[in-house]
Amino acid sequence: MALRRYGRAPFWAVPVSTCASTADTAVFRVMAISGLMANFSIFNEGETLKIKIYFERQVFIVYLSEVITIDLFYAKLREILRLDTNQIITVKWIDNEDDPCTISSQIELFEAIKLTLEFRDAELKVHVFLGQPTTPGAPCPGEDKTVYRRGARRWVHKKKYFISGHCFQPKRLNKRTICALCEDTIWGLGHAGFRCMDCGMCVHKKCHKYVAEKCCSRTFVVGEENSGGGGISHQQKVPSLKSATSIRGDENLVPSSEHQKIERTISNTNGITDPNLLEVGGTVGNGGDLPVQWSMGLDDFELLTVIGRGSYAKVVQAEHRRTGQIYAIKIIKKTVCIDEEDTDWIQTEKSVLETASNHPFLVGLHSCFQTASRLFYVIEFIPGGDLMFHMQRQHKLPEEHARFYSAEVILALHFLHTRGIIYRDLKLDNVLLDTEGHVKLTDFGMCKENIGPNDLTSTFCGTPNYIAPEILRGEDYGYSVDFWALGVLMFEMMVGRSPFQAPIEEYQEYSEDFLFQVILERQIRIPRNLSVRAANVLKGFLNKDQNERLGCKPDLEEGLNDIKTNAFFRYSIDWELLVERRITPPYNPNINGDRDLQRFDTSFTNEDPALTPDEPEVIARIDQSEFDGFEYVNPLIFNKEDSV
Numbered sequence: 001m002a003l004r005r006y007g008r009a010p011f012w013a014v015p016v017s018t019c020a021s022t023a024d025t026a027v028f029r030v031m032a033i034s035g036l037m038a039n040f041s042i043f044n045e046g047e048t049l050k051i052k053i054y055f056e057r058q059v060f061i062v063y064l065s066e067v068i069t070i071d072l073f074y075a076k077l078r079e080i081l082r083l084d085t086n087q088i089i090t091v092k093w094i095d096n097e098d099d100p101c102t103i104s105s106q107i108e109l110f111e112a113i114k115l116t117l118e119f120r121d122a123e124l125k126v127h128v129f130l131g132q133p134t135t136p137g138a139p140c141p142g143e144d145k146t147v148y149r150r151g152a153r154r155w156v157h158k159k160k161y162f163i164s165g166h167c168f169q170p171k172r173l174n175k176r177t178i179c180a181l182c183e184d185t186i187w188g189l190g191h192a193g194f195r196c197m198d199c200g201m202c203v204h205k206k207c208h209k210y211v212a213e214k215c216c217s218r219t220f221v222v223g224e225e226n227s228g229g230g231g232i233s234h235q236q237k238v239p240s241l242k243s244a245t246s247i248r249g250d251e252n253l254v255p256s257s258e259h260q261k262i263e264r265t266i267s268n269t270n271g272i273t274d275p276n277l278l279e280v281g282g283t284v285g286n287g288g289d290l291p292v293q294w295s296m297g298l299d300d301f302e303l304l305t306v307i308g309r310g311s312y313a314k315v316v317q318a319e320h321r322r323t324g325q326i327y328a329i330k331i332i333k334k335t336v337c338i339d340e341e342d343t344d345w346i347q348t349e350k351s352v353l354e355t356a357s358n359h360p361f362l363v364g365l366h367s368c369f370q371t372a373s374r375l376f377y378v379i380e381f382i383p384g385g386d387l388m389f390h391m392q393r394q395h396k397l398p399e400e401h402a403r404f405y406s407a408e409v410i411l412a413l414h415f416l417h418t419r420g421i422i423y424r425d426l427k428l429d430n431v432l433l434d435t436e437g438h439v440k441l442t443d444f445g446m447c448k449e450n451i452g453p454n455d456l457t458s459t460f461c462g463t464p465n466y467i468a469p470e471i472l473r474g475e476d477y478g479y480s481v482d483f484w485a486l487g488v489l490m491f492e493m494m495v496g497r498s499p500f501q502a503p504i505e506e507y508q509e510y511s512e513d514f515l516f517q518v519i520l521e522r523q524i525r526i527p528r529n530l531s532v533r534a535a536n537v538l539k540g541f542l543n544k545d546q547n548e549r550l551g552c553k554p555d556l557e558e559g560l561n562d563i564k565t566n567a568f569f570r571y572s573i574d575w576e577l578l579v580e581r582r583i584t585p586p587y588n589p590n591i592n593g594d595r596d597l598q599r600f601d602t603s604f605t606n607e608d609p610a611l612t613p614d615e616p617e618v619i620a621r622i623d624q625s626e627f628d629g630f631e632y633v634n635p636l637i638f639n640k641e642d643s644v
Helices: 019-026 070-080 106-117 204-212 277-282 335-338 344-356 387-394 400-417 480-495 504-509 512-521 532-541 555-564 575-579 616-620 635-642
Strands: 049-055 058-064 087-092 101-104 122-129 162-163 166-171 193-196 201-202 302-307 312-321 326-333 365-368 373-378 432-433 439-441
Touching: 049 106, 058 365, 070 087, 070 106, 087 204, 101 106, 106 122, 162 204, 193 204, 201 204, 302 326, 326 335, 335 373, 344 365, 344 373, 344 400, 387 432, 387 439, 387 480, 400 439, 400 555, 480 532
Parallel strands: 049 122, 058 162
Antiparallel strands: 049 058, 087 101, 087 122, 162 166, 166 193, 193 201, 302 312, 312 326, 326 373, 365 373, 432 439
């Protein structure tokens, strides 16, 4: 049977007799399901359910596309976990109230699948224990409350993903490697690549679920005889890609920015193709013997003042000791990443910062480094404060000012969109003003990469007041959410309040749920004191139908042109001069040097910038391999510094 390359391999298409590791397939499928459950179709067409299996300090990921029998479910669990076919096990799933519930019958399995599917982006979490409780209601051997705690650090091993017999594991690739599925390059950064532990096949993380080709490497499964056939090993051939001359014979190649996948080119994010400059992007402190002058560490900076703090990071103004340059350093504790059980957002922020470097309206990246307990992003220091600080003093802005700031934001968003990035966190706090008063967008931890003009995503995220209706409705979405947030931002600048601010009599019931209801259902009222053109552009961006929203076209250039020709911008903005920063900003922050902090909140600047000492027991719990490849230096900036 011929399978389409990008189709998900059906379970029955890969006989167990021809491939032992097929038992590990991520898609549990059967030709027919007997009994009552066969009459139910709870999966939509093309829908799959992610199952996360916890067993003896390990995590296994599989995907389910159809309801299966309880016997087959148990059999597949034993095979994935390499257990004897007669091994007695107890299986429990975690419901939406975080309570463990036993799965021991067809009805219980069906209920677990059905209830999990009702929650968008949910995953079925299953814990497997050897043996059975000694008495009804008693815990299983090895079971205690801590194994169910969200963010528990007990699961310290890397996750394993079972697809078509492959056992994929996130892997930092030391060389540029071609994805076996999409034939695009896997950049050796963090865990961008998945490698089969049995056959060596390498694919992107985004591609692993669609691997249809079965794994032909024989894998010993307890309870199965070894036929001695010795399956074919198909270690993936990695095309030779010529690049920078290696440093001291090291063949590691420099990871390029993630957005370059969209353009299918291999080049530096700043357009630098000089091999000597590419070398500086190598890994520091992870086997890469970089020249001393290119390595970065905490000792290279003097921490001066805390200038910001969020839920997971703090930002400190710092001086580079060798050059005297002032930077901002975003500091994140590694324990925060471990608690989140996901480091993808760390690599995403780094990747987007690399992409943003040298754009006139985006904050660029100087370097990245790490210690045993923390991650450090060294970025541009923007001394003019953010629009939130500015608005708190101005209350509202003239339309001309809002037009200027929003136009520069539009160009920044368009740049990100053309590189396959949804920003997803546009708000006053993330729009900074530089020394001249030009806009700089910052904070890219919420970004979504690798999104084409017709691609959609579904993660529920964002700042509540700026979340678009399509996200709240649970619909898939694309770049439209950024234009909705832009409409909210423009409304706040010109009106001095949020378009969803509740009346005074409703403040008592003003919760997040109430806010979301207002965003979805209430008509936005435009104040009469705004001009007709301002009202028109706000209605365009704040259209609850994303298909009719201003700027939302499959053709990104056509969408940008719709914005440019809108009456609010058409006669007032010269877009060519704007992108060249040749239009004088309406407001000059009047910065008195790099150490001028008058536009930063004193609640931050009064804090002690010193880092708290590391606790050995905390460090011991961190899997440092999760942060391999984090180090980075911007070759263009360092080239300039060398000339100083």
